[in-house]
Amino acid sequence: MESELERLRKKVENFPSASAYNRLAELVRLGGDIAGAEAVCRRCIKEFPRNGQAYVILAEIEMVNGRKDEAVKNLLTAVERDSRSYAAHRMLADHYIETSRPPQALQHLRQILTFKPNDPAVLKKIEQITGKPPTASVTRQVAGSPYQSAPGRPSEPTPLANKILPASDGLGGLVSEAGGRGALIADDKGRVVSSQRLISQQEERLAALAAEISKASQQALTAVGQDQLSMWTMVADQGQVLAFRRERTFTVVILAEPGVRPAMLEIRARQALIELGAG
């Protein structure tokens, strides 16, 4: 009877697919042929460069063999190809913890929470790093941490994120407007810079999800030949979320009552950015 390994080898020759390559690479590696597994990954990357999983398997092999720099490079490529790659984010977080770069580790752990919000292992790791459960104040402390000047980080800190800002900066006017329930300012990575009247933990996920919506919105606008995203509004049965953006750097995110007109809040949102020095 034909073995699974042989079947997959034939499959990638005759009907290649990224998933078949991934499974073949895993099986070859399990069989102890590390060089063979690496070759399968490299061939998969060549044929299916958008497939993030092949980069993860390759990085695992490289990590075990002590080629950490190459592994990190491949893991960063993996999360770029697939922002929901749990394994890649976890491995990157572990690597940054080992190399004493907790802000970078936190960034990847928080990214996991955007698609696996209650992952116990991730929540525990965040708690281990920060000494307390993930909250908005932790995000702000991390944004202002001296660790951010460490080399090899996956993303650059923004000038505004380096400031430790009082929670109400520039947003007081927004939430005192009729219909405004709470608001925050986030940087382009979805990190909270400032917030007002949002409960703990709510603001972190709100910022992270708003960043994901902004990213997808920009892609959708590009697909129809339009330019930079300036704002989006999501209206639901019991409320709405509005986001106003400035030059892909900062976003004001507002949680409001369902009937509030976006134009009413936009002026205040732009003012808040100016008051923070981002306008």
Add this chain to the structure above:
Amino acid sequence: MQEILIQLNRVRGVGGSLLVSSDGLPMASALREGLDENQLAATVGSLIEHSQSLAKHLSLGNPRHLHTASEQGSLLLMVAGNGYLVVVIDSQANLTLLQLETKPFLERIAQRLSL
């Protein structure tokens, strides 16, 4: 279904329309030539998913529509029965008026999808 979208495109301010399933697959398209309906549908699928997560996280109930804008125009994503209608909007369009004019088309699409 495509006939409904072609009629919708005649509304002032509408520059094209697309009907997608909740998992981001195109169901019917009346987009301008040269636009990739599969690419747009895939990004819309991602928008639907994230909007639902956001509404759930904030206990806002079901998302009704998402409007995403640039200086050159905007996109309006609305629930249409089991599917989602995406409307490409010109920068000069009156959004409130356009939403009102789109409503009968949404009802027709929802009706067709329920058959």
